[in-house]
Amino acid sequence: MSTDQTAVAEPMLRRLADLPSPKGLPLIGNALDIVPHLFHQKLEQWSREFGAYFVVKLGARRLLVISDHQVIAKNLRERPDGFDRTQRLAETWKDMGLQVGVFGANGEVWKKMRRMAMSAFDPAHVKAYFPAMIKVTDRLESRWKKSLGSDIDLQADLMRFTVDTITGLAFGHDVNTLESGDDIIQSHLDKIFPAVHKRNLAVFRYWRYFRLPSDRALDRSVAEVNAAIDRFVAQGRERLRQHPELRQHPSNLLEAMINAADQGDSGLNDNDVAGNVLTMLLAGEDTTANSLAWLLSLLWANPSTLATLQQELRSKLDGETSYSIDKLNDLDYLDACINESMRLKPVAPMIPLQTLKEMVIGDVEVPTGTLVFNLMRRDSVEDSHIPNAAQFDPQRWLSTSEAAQTAGQAISSVKRISMPFGAGPRICPGRYLALLEMKIAMAMLLTRFDIDSITAPNGKEPEEHMAFTMAPVGLKMRLKLRK
Protein backbone atom coordinates (compact mmCIF):
# COMPACT_ATOMS: atom_id res chain seq x y z
CA MET A 1 0.00 0.00 0.00
CA SER A 2 1.48 3.35 -0.91
CA THR A 3 1.93 6.06 1.77
CA ASP A 4 -0.26 8.32 -0.40
CA GLN A 5 -3.30 6.13 0.21
CA THR A 6 -2.93 5.97 4.00
CA ALA A 7 -2.19 9.67 4.52
CA VAL A 8 -5.09 11.69 6.01
CA ALA A 9 -6.03 14.41 3.53
CA GLU A 10 -5.30 17.92 4.82
CA PRO A 11 -8.49 20.02 4.73
CA MET A 12 -8.30 22.56 1.92
CA LEU A 13 -8.15 26.06 3.33
CA ARG A 14 -9.83 28.97 1.56
CA ARG A 15 -8.70 32.58 1.51
CA LEU A 16 -10.95 35.63 1.76
CA ALA A 17 -10.67 36.10 -2.01
CA ASP A 18 -12.08 32.58 -2.54
CA LEU A 19 -15.28 33.26 -0.58
CA PRO A 20 -18.59 34.19 -2.19
CA SER A 21 -19.64 37.79 -2.06
CA PRO A 22 -22.80 39.68 -3.06
CA LYS A 23 -22.35 41.53 -6.32
CA GLY A 24 -21.39 45.16 -5.71
CA LEU A 25 -20.20 48.30 -7.49
CA PRO A 26 -16.63 49.46 -8.10
CA LEU A 27 -15.15 51.48 -5.21
CA ILE A 28 -18.18 51.36 -2.92
CA GLY A 29 -18.78 47.60 -3.09
CA ASN A 30 -22.09 46.61 -1.43
CA ALA A 31 -22.64 49.96 0.30
CA LEU A 32 -25.80 50.73 -1.68
CA ASP A 33 -27.40 47.47 -0.56
CA ILE A 34 -27.11 48.50 3.06
CA VAL A 35 -29.87 50.30 4.94
CA PRO A 36 -28.31 50.85 8.38
CA HIS A 37 -31.41 49.98 10.42
CA LEU A 38 -31.87 46.73 8.46
CA PHE A 39 -28.20 45.80 8.19
CA HIS A 40 -28.54 42.64 10.34
CA GLN A 41 -31.41 41.34 8.18
CA LYS A 42 -29.43 41.93 4.98
CA LEU A 43 -26.49 39.95 6.36
CA GLU A 44 -28.83 37.16 7.50
CA GLN A 45 -30.46 37.07 4.06
CA TRP A 46 -27.06 36.89 2.36
CA SER A 47 -25.94 34.14 4.73
CA ARG A 48 -28.90 32.02 3.56
CA GLU A 49 -27.83 32.70 -0.03
CA PHE A 50 -24.04 32.41 0.26
CA GLY A 51 -23.60 30.06 3.22
CA ALA A 52 -21.80 30.22 6.55
CA TYR A 53 -18.86 32.29 5.28
CA PHE A 54 -19.00 35.19 2.83
CA VAL A 55 -17.42 38.58 2.28
CA VAL A 56 -19.17 41.97 2.16
CA LYS A 57 -17.36 44.98 0.71
CA LEU A 58 -18.01 48.43 2.19
CA GLY A 59 -15.72 50.78 0.28
CA ALA A 60 -12.17 49.67 1.06
CA ARG A 61 -13.33 47.52 3.99
CA ARG A 62 -13.83 43.77 3.65
CA LEU A 63 -16.11 42.13 6.20
CA LEU A 64 -15.88 38.39 6.71
CA VAL A 65 -19.41 37.39 7.76
CA ILE A 66 -19.80 34.14 9.72
CA SER A 67 -22.97 32.39 10.82
CA ASP A 68 -21.78 28.96 12.05
CA HIS A 69 -22.55 29.07 15.81
CA GLN A 70 -19.71 26.73 16.75
CA VAL A 71 -17.16 28.87 14.97
CA ILE A 72 -18.73 32.01 16.46
CA ALA A 73 -18.53 30.60 19.99
CA LYS A 74 -14.85 29.76 19.38
CA ASN A 75 -14.18 33.29 18.08
CA LEU A 76 -15.83 34.86 21.12
CA ARG A 77 -13.81 32.66 23.46
CA GLU A 78 -10.55 33.51 21.68
CA ARG A 79 -10.45 36.94 23.26
CA PRO A 80 -8.53 38.97 24.21
CA ASP A 81 -5.59 37.34 22.40
CA GLY A 82 -7.15 36.40 19.04
CA PHE A 83 -9.75 39.14 18.56
CA ASP A 84 -10.47 42.73 19.63
CA ARG A 85 -13.60 44.73 19.22
CA THR A 86 -13.11 46.58 15.93
CA GLN A 87 -10.67 49.40 15.43
CA ARG A 88 -13.48 51.24 13.66
CA LEU A 89 -15.63 51.18 16.82
CA ALA A 90 -12.73 52.63 18.83
CA GLU A 91 -12.21 55.34 16.18
CA THR A 92 -15.92 56.19 15.97
CA TRP A 93 -16.07 56.42 19.76
CA LYS A 94 -13.00 58.70 19.81
CA ASP A 95 -14.26 60.89 16.93
CA MET A 96 -17.43 61.47 18.93
CA GLY A 97 -15.44 62.56 22.00
CA LEU A 98 -16.65 59.67 24.19
CA GLN A 99 -14.58 58.29 27.07
CA VAL A 100 -13.53 54.70 26.47
CA GLY A 101 -15.17 52.12 28.73
CA VAL A 102 -15.09 48.34 29.00
CA PHE A 103 -17.26 47.77 25.90
CA GLY A 104 -15.03 49.66 23.45
CA ALA A 105 -11.63 49.10 25.12
CA ASN A 106 -9.08 46.57 23.94
CA GLY A 107 -5.85 44.96 25.17
CA GLU A 108 -4.46 45.82 28.61
CA VAL A 109 -6.87 48.73 29.04
CA TRP A 110 -9.82 46.36 28.57
CA LYS A 111 -8.43 43.97 31.21
CA LYS A 112 -8.29 46.75 33.80
CA MET A 113 -11.70 48.12 32.79
CA ARG A 114 -13.26 44.67 32.91
CA ARG A 115 -11.92 44.08 36.45
CA MET A 116 -13.45 47.36 37.52
CA ALA A 117 -16.81 46.54 35.87
CA MET A 118 -16.89 43.05 37.37
CA SER A 119 -16.31 44.39 40.87
CA ALA A 120 -19.48 46.47 40.43
CA PHE A 121 -21.49 43.39 39.43
CA ASP A 122 -20.42 41.18 42.28
CA PRO A 123 -23.57 39.39 43.61
CA ALA A 124 -23.37 41.02 47.05
CA HIS A 125 -23.44 44.44 45.41
CA VAL A 126 -26.35 43.50 43.13
CA LYS A 127 -28.23 42.43 46.27
CA ALA A 128 -27.59 45.85 47.76
CA TYR A 129 -29.02 47.54 44.65
CA PHE A 130 -32.19 45.41 44.73
CA PRO A 131 -34.34 47.71 46.94
CA ALA A 132 -33.75 50.51 44.41
CA MET A 133 -35.03 48.17 41.66
CA ILE A 134 -38.21 47.48 43.64
CA LYS A 135 -38.82 51.20 44.06
CA VAL A 136 -38.55 51.75 40.30
CA THR A 137 -40.83 48.78 39.59
CA ASP A 138 -43.45 50.19 41.99
CA ARG A 139 -43.33 53.44 40.03
CA LEU A 140 -43.86 51.62 36.75
CA GLU A 141 -46.89 49.93 38.29
CA SER A 142 -48.32 53.30 39.38
CA ARG A 143 -47.68 54.77 35.95
CA TRP A 144 -49.50 51.87 34.27
CA LYS A 145 -52.41 52.10 36.72
CA LYS A 146 -52.92 55.67 35.52
CA SER A 147 -52.98 54.48 31.88
CA LEU A 148 -55.62 51.74 32.26
CA GLY A 149 -57.66 51.33 29.09
CA SER A 150 -55.54 53.68 26.98
CA ASP A 151 -52.57 53.06 24.67
CA ILE A 152 -49.21 52.73 26.43
CA ASP A 153 -46.14 53.43 24.29
CA LEU A 154 -44.53 50.18 25.42
CA GLN A 155 -40.94 50.86 24.53
CA ALA A 156 -40.93 54.40 25.84
CA ASP A 157 -42.22 53.19 29.21
CA LEU A 158 -39.82 50.25 29.34
CA MET A 159 -36.96 52.64 28.55
CA ARG A 160 -38.07 54.84 31.47
CA PHE A 161 -38.01 51.73 33.65
CA THR A 162 -34.49 50.68 32.58
CA VAL A 163 -33.17 54.27 32.58
CA ASP A 164 -34.40 54.86 36.13
CA THR A 165 -33.05 51.49 37.25
CA ILE A 166 -29.61 51.92 35.69
CA THR A 167 -29.25 55.58 36.58
CA GLY A 168 -30.15 54.74 40.16
CA LEU A 169 -27.72 51.86 40.18
CA ALA A 170 -24.99 53.60 38.23
CA PHE A 171 -25.01 56.91 40.05
CA GLY A 172 -27.23 56.54 43.08
CA HIS A 173 -29.13 59.31 41.31
CA ASP A 174 -32.92 59.12 41.29
CA VAL A 175 -33.80 60.64 37.89
CA ASN A 176 -37.36 59.29 38.13
CA THR A 177 -38.36 59.61 34.47
CA LEU A 178 -41.33 57.35 35.28
CA GLU A 179 -43.01 60.04 37.37
CA SER A 180 -41.42 63.28 36.31
CA GLY A 181 -41.42 63.17 32.52
CA ASP A 182 -38.35 63.41 30.32
CA ASP A 183 -34.83 63.33 31.61
CA ILE A 184 -32.25 65.64 30.09
CA ILE A 185 -29.29 63.24 30.10
CA GLN A 186 -31.45 60.54 28.58
CA SER A 187 -32.48 62.69 25.67
CA HIS A 188 -28.77 63.21 24.93
CA LEU A 189 -27.83 59.57 25.47
CA ASP A 190 -30.55 58.54 23.01
CA LYS A 191 -28.63 60.20 20.19
CA ILE A 192 -25.39 58.33 20.82
CA PHE A 193 -26.14 54.69 19.92
CA PRO A 194 -27.84 55.38 16.57
CA ALA A 195 -24.95 57.71 15.64
CA VAL A 196 -22.35 55.05 16.55
CA HIS A 197 -24.19 52.50 14.41
CA LYS A 198 -24.47 54.80 11.37
CA ARG A 199 -20.91 56.06 11.60
CA ASN A 200 -19.53 52.53 11.95
CA LEU A 201 -21.12 51.60 8.64
CA ALA A 202 -20.35 54.82 6.73
CA VAL A 203 -18.05 54.37 3.74
CA PHE A 204 -16.79 57.98 3.87
CA ARG A 205 -16.09 59.60 7.25
CA TYR A 206 -17.23 63.07 6.22
CA TRP A 207 -17.53 64.32 9.82
CA ARG A 208 -13.75 64.39 9.99
CA TYR A 209 -13.82 67.19 7.39
CA PHE A 210 -17.12 69.01 7.95
CA ARG A 211 -20.06 68.93 10.34
CA LEU A 212 -23.73 68.75 9.33
CA PRO A 213 -26.34 70.24 11.70
CA SER A 214 -27.05 66.71 13.02
CA ASP A 215 -23.33 66.28 13.82
CA ARG A 216 -23.28 69.57 15.68
CA ALA A 217 -26.34 68.46 17.69
CA LEU A 218 -24.53 65.20 18.43
CA ASP A 219 -21.43 67.11 19.60
CA ARG A 220 -23.60 69.11 21.98
CA SER A 221 -25.23 65.96 23.35
CA VAL A 222 -21.85 64.27 23.92
CA ALA A 223 -20.54 67.39 25.70
CA GLU A 224 -23.62 67.43 27.97
CA VAL A 225 -23.31 63.72 28.76
CA ASN A 226 -19.58 63.98 29.50
CA ALA A 227 -20.10 66.98 31.79
CA ALA A 228 -22.95 65.25 33.64
CA ILE A 229 -20.91 62.09 34.15
CA ASP A 230 -17.93 64.08 35.47
CA ARG A 231 -20.27 65.73 37.96
CA PHE A 232 -21.60 62.35 39.05
CA VAL A 233 -18.07 60.98 39.56
CA ALA A 234 -17.15 64.03 41.66
CA GLN A 235 -20.34 63.60 43.73
CA GLY A 236 -19.59 59.89 44.16
CA ARG A 237 -16.12 60.69 45.48
CA GLU A 238 -17.58 63.23 47.89
CA ARG A 239 -20.11 60.67 49.17
CA LEU A 240 -17.34 58.14 49.76
CA ARG A 241 -15.34 60.77 51.63
CA GLN A 242 -18.28 61.61 53.87
CA HIS A 243 -19.38 57.99 54.36
CA PRO A 244 -16.24 55.82 54.42
CA GLU A 245 -18.41 52.78 55.28
CA LEU A 246 -19.52 52.82 51.61
CA ARG A 247 -16.03 51.62 50.69
CA GLN A 248 -17.05 48.23 52.15
CA HIS A 249 -20.69 48.30 51.05
CA PRO A 250 -21.07 50.50 47.96
CA SER A 251 -24.67 51.42 47.26
CA ASN A 252 -24.27 51.83 43.50
CA LEU A 253 -22.08 50.90 40.52
CA LEU A 254 -20.26 54.22 40.59
CA GLU A 255 -19.11 53.82 44.20
CA ALA A 256 -18.09 50.22 43.51
CA MET A 257 -16.06 51.33 40.49
CA ILE A 258 -14.41 54.25 42.30
CA ASN A 259 -13.41 51.76 45.01
CA ALA A 260 -11.98 49.41 42.39
CA ALA A 261 -10.06 52.28 40.75
CA ASP A 262 -8.63 53.31 44.13
CA GLN A 263 -7.09 49.90 44.80
CA GLY A 264 -3.31 50.47 44.77
CA ASP A 265 -2.45 48.50 41.65
CA SER A 266 -5.59 49.17 39.56
CA GLY A 267 -3.91 51.51 37.08
CA LEU A 268 -7.24 53.33 36.69
CA ASN A 269 -8.23 56.94 37.18
CA ASP A 270 -11.45 58.98 37.23
CA ASN A 271 -11.53 59.22 33.41
CA ASP A 272 -11.66 55.43 33.31
CA VAL A 273 -14.45 55.43 35.90
CA ALA A 274 -16.36 57.97 33.77
CA GLY A 275 -15.85 55.83 30.64
CA ASN A 276 -17.25 52.80 32.41
CA VAL A 277 -20.22 54.69 33.84
CA LEU A 278 -21.09 55.92 30.34
CA THR A 279 -20.75 52.36 29.06
CA MET A 280 -23.12 51.04 31.71
CA LEU A 281 -25.67 53.70 30.84
CA LEU A 282 -25.49 52.95 27.15
CA ALA A 283 -25.17 49.17 27.40
CA GLY A 284 -27.76 48.73 30.12
CA GLU A 285 -30.82 50.62 28.87
CA ASP A 286 -31.91 49.87 25.29
CA THR A 287 -30.75 46.26 25.59
CA THR A 288 -32.98 45.41 28.54
CA ALA A 289 -35.93 47.57 27.45
CA ASN A 290 -35.91 46.10 23.92
CA SER A 291 -35.55 42.54 25.22
CA LEU A 292 -38.60 43.07 27.44
CA ALA A 293 -40.59 44.60 24.57
CA TRP A 294 -39.78 41.63 22.31
CA LEU A 295 -40.76 39.19 25.07
CA LEU A 296 -44.12 40.88 25.55
CA SER A 297 -44.91 40.99 21.84
CA LEU A 298 -44.08 37.27 21.48
CA LEU A 299 -46.20 36.37 24.51
CA TRP A 300 -49.14 38.31 23.14
CA ALA A 301 -48.82 36.47 19.84
CA ASN A 302 -48.86 33.14 21.76
CA PRO A 303 -51.84 33.29 24.14
CA SER A 304 -51.51 29.81 25.65
CA THR A 305 -47.88 30.51 26.57
CA LEU A 306 -48.92 33.82 28.10
CA ALA A 307 -51.60 32.00 30.12
CA THR A 308 -49.08 29.41 31.38
CA LEU A 309 -46.65 32.13 32.40
CA GLN A 310 -49.38 34.12 34.12
CA GLN A 311 -50.37 30.99 36.01
CA GLU A 312 -46.77 30.38 37.17
CA LEU A 313 -46.29 33.95 38.34
CA ARG A 314 -49.64 34.18 40.10
CA SER A 315 -49.36 30.82 41.83
CA LYS A 316 -45.83 31.51 43.08
CA LEU A 317 -46.08 35.22 43.88
CA ASP A 318 -49.68 35.90 44.99
CA GLY A 319 -49.71 36.69 48.69
CA GLU A 320 -46.05 37.81 48.74
CA THR A 321 -45.77 41.26 50.27
CA SER A 322 -42.63 42.10 48.33
CA TYR A 323 -40.36 40.66 45.64
CA SER A 324 -37.18 38.87 46.63
CA ILE A 325 -34.23 37.82 44.48
CA ASP A 326 -34.72 34.19 45.60
CA LYS A 327 -38.38 34.16 44.56
CA LEU A 328 -37.60 35.75 41.20
CA ASN A 329 -34.87 33.19 40.59
CA ASP A 330 -37.36 30.39 41.23
CA LEU A 331 -39.57 31.15 38.20
CA ASP A 332 -38.54 28.44 35.73
CA TYR A 333 -41.19 29.10 33.11
CA LEU A 334 -40.45 32.84 33.10
CA ASP A 335 -36.76 32.00 32.64
CA ALA A 336 -37.66 29.76 29.71
CA CYS A 337 -39.85 32.48 28.13
CA ILE A 338 -37.04 35.03 28.43
CA ASN A 339 -34.50 32.64 26.91
CA GLU A 340 -36.85 31.73 24.10
CA SER A 341 -37.62 35.34 23.21
CA MET A 342 -33.91 36.23 23.20
CA ARG A 343 -33.30 33.26 20.87
CA LEU A 344 -35.76 34.63 18.30
CA LYS A 345 -35.13 38.32 18.95
CA PRO A 346 -31.58 38.82 20.26
CA VAL A 347 -31.12 42.57 20.65
CA ALA A 348 -27.48 42.14 19.57
CA PRO A 349 -27.91 40.01 16.42
CA MET A 350 -24.31 40.61 15.32
CA ILE A 351 -21.03 40.91 17.20
CA PRO A 352 -18.30 42.51 15.07
CA LEU A 353 -14.68 41.63 15.94
CA GLN A 354 -11.25 42.15 14.39
CA THR A 355 -8.44 39.59 14.22
CA LEU A 356 -5.23 40.36 16.11
CA LYS A 357 -3.11 37.82 14.27
CA GLU A 358 -3.13 35.57 11.21
CA MET A 359 -5.49 32.72 11.94
CA VAL A 360 -7.70 30.02 10.50
CA ILE A 361 -11.40 30.57 11.13
CA GLY A 362 -13.39 27.47 10.21
CA ASP A 363 -11.77 26.61 6.87
CA VAL A 364 -10.76 30.17 6.02
CA GLU A 365 -7.25 31.58 6.36
CA VAL A 366 -7.48 35.21 7.44
CA PRO A 367 -4.80 37.88 7.79
CA THR A 368 -4.25 40.10 10.84
CA GLY A 369 -6.76 42.96 11.08
CA THR A 370 -9.63 41.15 9.30
CA LEU A 371 -13.09 42.38 10.26
CA VAL A 372 -15.21 39.44 11.35
CA PHE A 373 -18.97 39.92 11.68
CA ASN A 374 -20.45 37.13 13.80
CA LEU A 375 -24.15 36.62 12.99
CA MET A 376 -25.65 35.53 16.29
CA ARG A 377 -29.10 34.48 15.13
CA ARG A 378 -28.85 32.52 11.91
CA ASP A 379 -28.35 29.04 13.37
CA SER A 380 -30.80 29.79 16.22
CA VAL A 381 -33.68 30.06 13.77
CA GLU A 382 -32.75 27.16 11.45
CA ASP A 383 -34.81 23.95 11.60
CA SER A 384 -31.63 22.00 10.86
CA HIS A 385 -30.32 23.09 14.28
CA ILE A 386 -33.46 23.56 16.36
CA PRO A 387 -36.73 21.69 15.71
CA ASN A 388 -39.60 24.02 14.65
CA ALA A 389 -37.17 26.84 15.04
CA ALA A 390 -39.59 29.62 14.05
CA GLN A 391 -42.01 28.65 16.83
CA PHE A 392 -41.97 30.53 20.16
CA ASP A 393 -41.82 27.50 22.43
CA PRO A 394 -40.35 28.13 25.92
CA GLN A 395 -40.83 24.46 26.73
CA ARG A 396 -37.66 23.64 24.79
CA TRP A 397 -35.64 25.32 27.56
CA LEU A 398 -37.08 23.23 30.40
CA SER A 399 -34.96 20.20 31.05
CA THR A 400 -37.83 18.42 32.80
CA SER A 401 -40.13 18.79 29.81
CA GLU A 402 -41.27 15.85 27.75
CA ALA A 403 -39.54 17.33 24.76
CA ALA A 404 -36.29 17.29 26.68
CA GLN A 405 -36.68 13.61 27.53
CA THR A 406 -37.32 12.65 23.94
CA ALA A 407 -34.95 15.06 22.28
CA GLY A 408 -32.16 15.52 24.83
CA GLN A 409 -29.75 16.44 22.11
CA ALA A 410 -31.93 19.24 20.78
CA ILE A 411 -32.36 20.72 24.24
CA SER A 412 -28.69 20.90 25.05
CA SER A 413 -28.05 22.41 21.67
CA VAL A 414 -30.50 25.28 22.02
CA LYS A 415 -28.46 26.47 25.00
CA ARG A 416 -25.25 26.27 23.01
CA ILE A 417 -26.62 27.89 19.85
CA SER A 418 -28.44 30.85 21.32
CA MET A 419 -25.93 33.33 22.83
CA PRO A 420 -27.88 36.54 23.43
CA PHE A 421 -25.30 37.84 25.91
CA GLY A 422 -22.28 36.82 23.81
CA ALA A 423 -19.75 34.33 25.18
CA GLY A 424 -16.22 33.94 26.51
CA PRO A 425 -14.17 36.48 28.47
CA ARG A 426 -16.17 39.44 27.11
CA ILE A 427 -19.61 37.99 27.79
CA CYS A 428 -22.06 40.66 28.98
CA PRO A 429 -21.19 41.45 32.62
CA GLY A 430 -24.67 42.97 33.16
CA ARG A 431 -26.59 39.81 32.28
CA TYR A 432 -27.72 38.83 35.79
CA LEU A 433 -28.81 42.37 36.48
CA ALA A 434 -30.66 42.52 33.14
CA LEU A 435 -32.41 39.20 33.83
CA LEU A 436 -33.39 40.37 37.29
CA GLU A 437 -34.85 43.57 35.83
CA MET A 438 -36.78 41.62 33.23
CA LYS A 439 -38.14 39.21 35.84
CA ILE A 440 -39.25 41.87 38.29
CA ALA A 441 -41.00 43.85 35.51
CA MET A 442 -42.79 40.73 34.22
CA ALA A 443 -43.74 39.65 37.74
CA MET A 444 -45.27 43.06 38.43
CA LEU A 445 -47.08 43.24 35.09
CA LEU A 446 -48.63 39.78 35.12
CA THR A 447 -49.59 39.65 38.78
CA ARG A 448 -51.13 43.13 38.95
CA PHE A 449 -52.67 43.52 35.47
CA ASP A 450 -54.35 41.62 32.64
CA ILE A 451 -53.04 42.50 29.19
CA ASP A 452 -55.85 43.76 26.96
CA SER A 453 -53.78 44.06 23.78
CA ILE A 454 -50.29 44.54 22.38
CA THR A 455 -50.24 45.83 18.83
CA ALA A 456 -47.73 46.91 16.20
CA PRO A 457 -48.51 49.46 13.45
CA ASN A 458 -51.04 48.25 10.85
CA GLY A 459 -51.81 45.15 12.90
CA LYS A 460 -48.71 43.42 11.53
CA GLU A 461 -45.84 41.68 13.30
CA PRO A 462 -43.49 44.29 14.78
CA GLU A 463 -40.66 45.29 12.46
CA GLU A 464 -37.04 45.08 13.58
CA HIS A 465 -35.09 48.33 13.75
CA MET A 466 -31.33 48.18 14.28
CA ALA A 467 -29.55 51.12 15.88
CA PHE A 468 -26.68 49.31 17.66
CA THR A 469 -29.39 47.26 19.38
CA MET A 470 -32.41 45.73 17.66
CA ALA A 471 -35.77 47.19 18.71
CA PRO A 472 -39.37 46.39 17.77
CA VAL A 473 -41.08 49.31 16.03
CA GLY A 474 -44.15 51.08 17.42
CA LEU A 475 -45.57 48.66 20.02
CA LYS A 476 -48.65 49.82 21.92
CA MET A 477 -50.00 48.00 24.97
CA ARG A 478 -53.38 48.26 26.72
CA LEU A 479 -53.87 47.01 30.26
CA LYS A 480 -56.81 46.16 32.53
CA LEU A 481 -56.65 45.74 36.26
CA ARG A 482 -56.37 42.07 37.08
CA LYS A 483 -59.71 40.32 37.49
Ligand code: HEM
Ligand atom coordinates in the same frame (compact mmCIF):
# COMPACT_ATOMS: atom_id res chain seq x y z
C1 HEM B 1 -31.14 41.87 28.08
C2 HEM B 1 -30.19 42.78 28.24
C3 HEM B 1 -28.80 42.70 27.66
C4 HEM B 1 -28.34 42.03 26.58
C5 HEM B 1 -29.14 41.13 25.62
C6 HEM B 1 -26.93 42.30 26.47
C7 HEM B 1 -26.10 41.78 25.49
C8 HEM B 1 -24.73 42.02 25.40
C9 HEM B 1 -23.87 41.47 24.39
C10 HEM B 1 -24.30 40.56 23.26
C11 HEM B 1 -22.62 41.91 24.64
C12 HEM B 1 -21.36 41.57 23.85
C13 HEM B 1 -20.76 40.31 24.46
C14 HEM B 1 -19.58 39.74 23.72
O1 HEM B 1 -18.85 40.49 23.06
O2 HEM B 1 -19.38 38.50 23.83
C15 HEM B 1 -22.68 42.75 25.83
C16 HEM B 1 -21.59 43.37 26.40
C17 HEM B 1 -21.67 44.21 27.47
N1 HEM B 1 -22.80 44.48 28.23
FE1 HEM B 1 -24.65 43.74 27.94
N2 HEM B 1 -26.56 43.13 27.50
C18 HEM B 1 -27.66 43.40 28.26
C19 HEM B 1 -27.73 44.18 29.41
C20 HEM B 1 -26.66 44.82 29.98
C21 HEM B 1 -26.71 45.60 31.20
C22 HEM B 1 -27.95 45.79 32.07
C23 HEM B 1 -25.45 46.10 31.40
C24 HEM B 1 -24.92 46.97 32.50
C25 HEM B 1 -25.59 47.71 33.29
C26 HEM B 1 -24.61 45.62 30.33
C27 HEM B 1 -23.27 45.91 30.19
C28 HEM B 1 -22.46 45.38 29.21
C29 HEM B 1 -21.04 45.69 29.10
C30 HEM B 1 -20.25 46.63 30.02
C31 HEM B 1 -20.53 44.96 28.01
C32 HEM B 1 -19.10 44.93 27.47
C33 HEM B 1 -18.32 43.75 28.06
C34 HEM B 1 -16.89 43.63 27.53
O3 HEM B 1 -16.62 44.01 26.40
O4 HEM B 1 -16.05 43.11 28.29
N3 HEM B 1 -25.38 44.84 29.48
N4 HEM B 1 -23.99 42.79 26.28
